[in-house]
Amino acid sequence: MQVQSAQDLSRLVQPARVHRSLYTDPAIFELELERIFGTAWIYVGHESQVRDSGDYFCTQIGRKPLIIVRDAEGKLRALHNQCAHRGAMVVASDKGKTDEFQCCYHGWTYHLDGRLKAVPLNHGYPGDFDTKNPKTSMLQVPRIASYRGFIFISQAPEGPSLEDFLGHMTTSFDDLVDRAPDGEVEVAGGVFRHAYNGNWKLYLENLCDAAHPWFTHRSSIDAAQQQKDDVYSDGSGEIAIRQMRQNGAPYSFWESQVGIWTYPNGHSYLGDYHDDSKLVAAMKDPVFRDYIAALEAKKGKEEARRILEVRRWNSNIYPNLSFMSQFQQLRVVHPIAVDRTVVHTYCFRLKGAPERMFQNTISFANIVNGTGSLVLTDDLEIYNRIGLGLLSEGAEWIEIGRGFQSDVPDEHGGRRGKNSTSEVYIRNMFDAWSAFMLPGRREDAQSRKAAVS
Amino acid sequence: MAQPQKSASSLPSLGRDVCEDFLINEARLLDDGLFDEWLALFTEEARYWVPSEPDQESPFDTVSLMYDDRRLLETRVRRLASPRIYSQEPRSRTSRMVTNVTIEDASDDGTLVRSKFVMVEFRRNEQRLFAGTYFHRLVSTQSGIRIASKRVNLLNCDAPLDGLVVPF
Numbered sequence: 001m002q003v004q005s006a007q008d009l010s011r012l013v014q015p016a017r018v019h020r021s022l023y024t025d026p027a028i029f030e031l032e033l034e035r036i037f038g039t040a041w042i043y044v045g046h047e048s049q050v051r052d053s054g055d056y057f058c059t060q061i062g063r064k065p066l067i068i069v070r071d072a073e074g075k076l077r078a079l080h081n082q083c084a085h086r087g088a089m090v091v092a093s094d095k096g097k098t099d100e101f102q103c104c105y106h107g108w109t110y111h112l113d114g115r116l117k118a119v120p121l122n123h124g125y126p127g128d129f130d131t132k133n134p135k136t137s138m139l140q141v142p143r144i145a146s147y148r149g150f151i152f153i154s155q156a157p158e159g160p161s162l163e164d165f166l167g168h169m170t171t172s173f174d175d176l177v178d179r180a181p182d183g184e185v186e187v188a189g190g191v192f193r194h195a196y197n198g199n200w201k202l203y204l205e206n207l208c209d210a211a212h213p214w215f216t217h218r219s220s221i222d223a224a225q226q227q228k229d230d231v232y233s234d235g236s237g238e239i240a241i242r243q244m245r246q247n248g249a250p251y252s253f254w255e256s257q258v259g260i261w262t263y264p265n266g267h268s269y270l271g272d273y274h275d276d277s278k279l280v281a282a283m284k285d286p287v288f289r290d291y292i293a294a295l296e297a298k299k300g301k302e303e304a305r306r307i308l309e310v311r312r313w314n315s316n317i318y319p320n321l322s323f324m325s326q327f328q329q330l331r332v333v334h335p336i337a338v339d340r341t342v343v344h345t346y347c348f349r350l351k352g353a354p355e356r357m358f359q360n361t362i363s364f365a366n367i368v369n370g371t372g373s374l375v376l377t378d379d380l381e382i383y384n385r386i387g388l389g390l391l392s393e394g395a396e397w398i399e400i401g402r403g404f405q406s407d408v409p410d411e412h413g414g415r416r417g418k419n420s421t422s423e424v425y426i427r428n429m430f431d432a433w434s435a436f437m438l439p440g441r442r443e444d445a446q447s448r449k450a451a452v453s
Numbered sequence: 454m455a456q457p458q459k460s461a462s463s464l465p466s467l468g469r470d471v472c473e474d475f476l477i478n479e480a481r482l483l484d485d486g487l488f489d490e491w492l493a494l495f496t497e498e499a500r501y502w503v504p505s506e507p508d509q510e511s512p513f514d515t516v517s518l519m520y521d522d523r524r525l526l527e528t529r530v531r532r533l534a535s536p537r538i539y540s541q542e543p544r545s546r547t548s549r550m551v552t553n554v555t556i557e558d559a560s561d562d563g564t565l566v567r568s569k570f571v572m573v574e575f576r577r578n579e580q581r582l583f584a585g586t587y588f589h590r591l592v593s594t595q596s597g598i599r600i601a602s603k604r605v606n607l608l609n610c611d612a613p614l615d616g617l618v619v620p621f
Contacts, residue, residue, distance in 0.1 A: 190505050190515040195613040219535035220528075227528045232498045236513065237525035244528070342613045347516065358514070365516045367525075372503060372518040374532055377616030381540040384615070 006438050013430050016401030022433075023199040023398070024390050029338035033062040036319050036436045039156040040265075041165045043321035043332060044068055046348075047149040048186035049095065050076065054112060057095035061155075062335055066141065067091050067101070068151060071112040078141035078153040079114045090138065101138065114138035148177045149185065168412040169267040172315035176325040178307045181294040181352030185328065189347040189362050194371045196343075196380050198387035200319075200335035203343055204429065206379055207314045207322045207331075208270040210254040210420035211402070213247040216382055220374040221248035239327075239360045240367030244374060251421070258313075258420035261410055266318025266432030268425035272311050287356040294352055316425065318432050327364040339387050345369040400426045466559030467591055467598065472566045473554040475591065475598050480549040480570070483620060488530045491620070496592065496599045501526050503605040503621060518610060518617055529620070538618070545576040545619045551587070563592035563601050572621060583621065584608045 009028075012019035022028060044059050045068055056069035058081060065081035067090075083090050083103040090103045090110070100117055101110040107120045116136040119125070130136070143154040145162040150173055152162050163170060177185055196202075206212065213221070224244035262268040295304040316322045323330040328348035336342055347361045367373050403422025410416045417424040482491045495501070503518040512520040521529055532538055549572045558565040565588060572583040588604040605621040 188514070190509075191611075192505060192516055192518075193611065193613040195615055197615075216539065219532045219538035222535055222537070223528045223532035226531060227524060229524070231523050231527060233524040234500070234522045236520065237522050237528075240525060241528060362513060362516055363520070366518075366520055370516060370518060371505075371614050372617035374529060377540040377618050378538070380616040381542075 006440070010434070010438055013434050014397075016404040016427070017397040017399050018430055020390050020396060020398055023201065023386070024338060026338045029199075029335070031437060032433075033335065036433070037062050037155075037335065039154065039159065040319060040436060041145075041152040041154045041162050042319070043150065043152050043317060044078065045151050046185075046187045046346075047076075047146055047151060048188075050151075052097070054097045054099060055095075056091070056098065056112075058091055058093070060334065061153075065089055066153075067138075068144075068153075069112050075113070076144050076146065076151060077113050078144045080139045080141070082138065083108055084116065084136050084138060085119075110138050114140050148173050165265055166317065167265065167267065168263045168414060169269070169315060169317060172269055172312055172323070172325070175307070175310045175312055176323060176328070176348065178299075179295075179325055179328075179353075180350035181291075181298040182350075183298070184351045185348040186351060187346050188349040188358070189365070192345040192365070192369060192371050194343050194345075194376070194380060195336075196341055196383040196387070197339055198341060198383035199338060200333050200341045201429070201433075202383045202386055203331070203333045203341060204316045204318065204320075204322055205426050206382065207316055208260055208268055208420075208425045209423075210258055210260070210270060211251075212382075213249075214251065216378050217244070217247045217375055219378065220244045223374070224248075236359060236363045237367070239364050240374075243364065243368055247375070254421050255419045260417040260420045260422055260425055261414055262416065262425050262428035263410075263412065263414035264432075265435075266429040267316060268428055269315040270313040270420060287354055287360070290354045291350075291357050294354065298352060316429075318429055327368075328358075328361045329365060329369055331369065341383070400430070466556055466564040467566075467593065469554060469556050471598070472556065472564065472589075472591060473551075473568075476551045476554060476566070476568055476587070476589065479600075480551050484547050484549055486544070488533045488620075492526060492530045494598075494600050495523070495526065495603075496594070496601050497523055499523060499526070499600055500602045501620070502603065503607060503610070503617075505610055507606070507610065518607070519605075519620070533618075540616050540618045543577055545574050547575075547619055548573045557588075563590045565590055570621070574619060581615075585610075585621075587621075 012022055042061055045057055049057050050068060050070040053070050053072050053074055056067050059066050059068060067079045067081045069077050069079065071077050081089050081091055083105065085103065085108045086105055088103055088105045090101050108116065109118045111117050114137045116131045119131060141153045141155055142157040145152055147162055147166060147170060177183065221244055224241045225248060227241060257272060259271045260268065261271055292304060312325060314322050314324050320333040328350060329345065330348065331343055331345045334342040345365065347365050349358050368375050370376060400423045403417045403424055406418035407415045407422065407424045408418065415424055415428065479491065479494060501519060501521045502512055505516050505518050509515055549570055551568050551570050553569040555567050556564060557567050568587045570585060570587055574581045574583065585608045586606040589600055590602040591598050592601050
């Protein structure tokens with residue numbers, strides 16, 4: 001199916017269902033790379049990964065290799081990882097520290113901001129060859145900005161600012177950073193990389209899905225609930241077993257106590273899932289008690305209470321980021337092909353918190369987000385099965401209508417589901433999808449927003 | 454459980470042949486899907502560790518593909534037996550080879566055995582190849598040889614991978 005025209009595309013997203021080709025058509029995937037990943041603010045990393053001048057790390061958006069670097073003046077830059085001469089990828093290490101970038105093919109050497117610094121055999125190039133000409137630079141991505149240390153880039157020279165794009169979701173970043181007694185977090189603890197044979201959209205579509213754990217994660221729920229606690233444990237698996245048991249909360253819990261909030265540009269979060277007492281035993285846990293003491297010492301009792309009362313589970317920033325404050329987890333989605341996705345997952349250390357808190361973060365990551373985890377492996381199976389199921393030419397439409405009639409407005413300009421089992425956050429992502437993908441729609445959405453504000 | 458270093462020791466160790474026989478039997482239990490029997494090979498205080506990085510020093514400050522104490526290992530094995538473990542529907546078939554067995558160290562903590570392994574996993578039209586190094590800390594008990602710790606250094610531990618469900 002070759003879909004190109006706006007009219008064709010607009011027929012594929014309907015109020016409570018979407019066409020299966022959005023997950024299977026390579027032509028639509030290429031358009032998504034161009035119109036969504038090529039223009040939206042895309043999360044690329046955290047400032048703790050590029051603390052000092054010369055620190056850099058490599059990433060990619062879709063298939064495009066990029067370098068994120070702090071230049072000699074301390075400014076963040078995003079460079080296309082491509083030599084201006086013959087096009088070779090210049091930087092091959094995942095991360096590092098350097099004074100300059102040098103291509104290994106003919107030795108073209110660049111400043112940290114991408115400007116050409118030196119070229120061997122300079123005399124051999126045409127008479128009009130000028131190392132000061134911007135065309136001889138490693139090209140910069142037009143926009144890079146960060147919010148409380150979280151770095152995003154946009155390949156569109158113009159558009160809404162990062163803060164406007166994030167909107168009310170800035171409060172989810174605040175929640176994560178405020179939980180650090182020293183008011184700062186850092187990426188630490190390595191990375192998981194996992195891959196599945198399915199579309200990139202499936203990942204965020206699952207992360208606020210409150211109706212699936214009871215089914216999909218049945219094997220780990222049962223195994224954890226039947227596990228005896230009197231066998232030897234070094235304590236590192238404690239958090240994990242609690243979480244697996246918690247996944248077994250009945251539907252009545254999801255329908256009465258948990259909520260789903262959505263905001264413009266496709267963002268959402270699952271809230272009020274569980275407070276800290278369910279997972280870290282609150283005041284009874286000496287590590288958590290030490291943490292609260294550290295938080296109160298730095299921020300005062302009242303502010304510490306306010307911070308810990310925020311109970312957000314996964315916060316999704318469309319189109320490629322999801323993070324969770326309570327256990328300092330973060331996942332970045334990399335679309336590779338229409339039916340191939342790679343996800344990188346990271347942990348954060350709360351500066352000023354007891355080191356044992358970070359051990360809990362690590363063990364939570366191993367079990368919930370790890371490639372060999374008892375939980376995520378069943379989610380990966382779901383993505384793969386959707387990839388396989390959509391090859392069938394059975395159902396033409398995919399249903400995203402749960403809770404469709406019962407969404408309610410939210411006081412911060414969004415919509416929320418009647419309860420957490422609503423698929424409102426998927427519908428909300430497709431609203432954003434339409435705004436990016438359909439020429440004209442975005443301007444409409446922006447003027448609507450301007451009219452409201 | 455840092456990367457084990459060879460050190461001089463005068464304590465008697467388990468013989469190389471005995472250790473190799475033990476490893477071959479362990480691989481057979483895993484290939485045959487006899488996970489309860491595999492679990493029974495571990496001591497009560499055992500750790501099972503598959504690091505996420507080459508030369509990873511600690512399971513506590515860096516994520517791991519698997520890091521299980523006894524309680525978590527029992528949970529992992531019980532899940533493998535669940536009829537609702539969808540990531541094992543259909544079940545993986547595996548074939549392992551364990552070779553190049555050497556005794557690295559012997560102490561009161563047991564005998565440290567290094568070996569090379571290859572594991573082929575077939576599931577749903579796809580065959581995956583895993584290879585790497587095992588480090589087993591083996592101890593003699595009244596009921597036979599047991600695993601006090603097992604570290605699995607996967608060659609591609611930091612590659613993007615689909616789910617890892619069957620233990621190595």
